[in-house]
Amino acid sequence: MDEKISRLINMAVSQINAGMVIIDSDRNIIFWNRFMQIHSGIAEGDIEGKNLFELFPDLKGSGIEKKIDSVFLLKNLAFTSWEYRPYLFKFANTHSVIGAEEWMQQDCTFSPLIDEAGTVTHICLSVFDSTNTATYQNKLLRASSSLIKQRNKLATINQKLEEAQNQLLQSEKMAAVGQLAAGVAHEINNPVGYVNSNISTLESYLDELMQMLAAYEACEPALDESSELTKAMMLTKETIDLDYLKEDLVNLIKESKEGLDRVKKILQDLKDFSHVDESDWQFSDLHKGLDSTLNVVSNEIKYKAEVVKHYGDIPEIKCLSSQINQVFMNLLVNAAHAIESHGTITITTNIEGEGISIAIEDTGSGIPEDKLPRIFEPFFTTKPVGSGTGLGLSLSYNIIHKHDGKITVKSEPGKGTKFQVWLPHNPPEQPIQ
Numbered sequence: 001m002d003e004k005i006s007r008l009i010n011m012a013v014s015q016i017n018a019g020m021v022i023i024d025s026d027r028n029i030i031f032w033n034r035f036m037q038i039h040s041g042i043a044e045g046d047i048e049g050k051n052l053f054e055l056f057p058d059l060k061g062s063g064i065e066k067k068i069d070s071v072f073l074l075k076n077l078a079f080t081s082w083e084y085r086p087y088l089f090k091f092a093n094t095h096s097v098i099g100a101e102e103w104m105q106q107d108c109t110f111s112p113l114i115d116e117a118g119t120v121t122h123i124c125l126s127v128f129d130s131t132n133t134a135t136y137q138n139k140l141l142r143a144s145s146s147l148i149k150q151r152n153k154l155a156t157i158n159q160k161l162e163e164a165q166n167q168l169l170q171s172e173k174m175a176a177v178g179q180l181a182a183g184v185a186h187e188i189n190n191p192v193g194y195v196n197s198n199i200s201t202l203e204s205y206l207d208e209l210m211q212m213l214a215a216y217e218a219c220e221p222a223l224d225e226s227s228e229l230t231k232a233m234m235l236t237k238e239t240i241d242l243d244y245l246k247e248d249l250v251n252l253i254k255e256s257k258e259g260l261d262r263v264k265k266i267l268q269d270l271k272d273f274s275h276v277d278e279s280d281w282q283f284s285d286l287h288k289g290l291d292s293t294l295n296v297v298s299n300e301i302k303y304k305a306e307v308v309k310h311y312g313d314i315p316e317i318k319c320l321s322s323q324i325n326q327v328f329m330n331l332l333v334n335a336a337h338a339i340e341s342h343g344t345i346t347i348t349t350n351i352e353g354e355g356i357s358i359a360i361e362d363t364g365s366g367i368p369e370d371k372l373p374r375i376f377e378p379f380f381t382t383k384p385v386g387s388g389t390g391l392g393l394s395l396s397y398n399i400i401h402k403h404d405g406k407i408t409v410k411s412e413p414g415k416g417t418k419f420q421v422w423l424p425h426n427p428p429e430q431p432i433q
Helices: 003-015 034-040 064-073 131-222 228-240 242-274 286-296 321-338 369-374 392-402
Strands: 019-023 029-032 085-092 103-114 120-129 282-284 305-310 317-319 343-352 355-362 406-412 416-424
Touching: 019 034, 064 103, 064 120, 131 242, 228 242, 242 286, 282 286, 282 321, 286 321, 286 343, 286 355, 317 321, 317 416, 321 343, 321 355, 321 392, 321 416, 369 406, 392 406
Parallel strands: 305 343
Antiparallel strands: 019 029, 019 120, 085 103, 103 120, 282 317, 343 355, 355 416, 406 416
């Protein structure tokens, strides 16, 4: 080999950024390069005749001794290297920012040096510093793990924010419906007022006309029956069926007044349901709230169920009436939707402990047992796709929770569902939402 090339190879072996150690069959070190000197702190002149296991006692007991013996006994020229072994050499990391307790990680491979006769005369150990790679990987793993935790945390926060936003939108929508209902009620009240006044006046005029007709009829016997005028009058009386008209006019006035009273009751129920005049916690009559809510949602219920009321003797409780009515509305509409053809919705109220219990029970299809634990979750619904938002019960749960109350459910598929709301007499006031 050319002398220049030989010098270059020696320089490369000495200066390469990897450790190179050559040992003989007695495991004595006969050469190692500058990498090993720097990291071990032992000069090349101090290793002559030193045993590998004397300089690196951590290697003992690791099975490496037997491996080295087996390498020297091999005669197979096809054999080129021994297995990869990490963590064979421990060097103190003099560049550590942590301290002397940190150790550099060294990975090592064993390669037999075989002469022309096929005999393994020496073993070359190639040592590679993998500390930086391992540290980088560990930091990367830690950073990745931290990012995953942060992402999951953000996902949870986003979900809660979305739930809160949707519940707020639902609450605002109900408030807008209440404002609209109250506004409509107010606007309708005006024409209803003067129609009612006109009907009363009309009834008074009709009474006077009836008195006048009675007076005319009293004069009929004195009329000349042969007179053409009398004959024409009697024919008209018979044609229009005056007796029926007098009776029916009275009934029409009566029915019109009853209809107006019903419209006024519906308008009052709309105002009571929305409670636009009540913007604070105050004592309210739950029975009045239930009745007004039933009237508001009567179109949802009257074709599906008969409503049975078992109202107990309960006192007024302190609450946000419009929000409690919203809970009643959600439970009553859900009960009606659960009934496929025709059934019964039973409302029961009574005093229970330091509060009031309101139970709303239907004879509908019921809720499967595996879905019961989820019914108060936002966006979860047992209704067909497109038939519900899944926010009604979630919003109801939050309203009852805000009133320091409880809402529970029992259901049996095919037999019906019972929701029970418990509200304390005087809950701690919380901000209105």
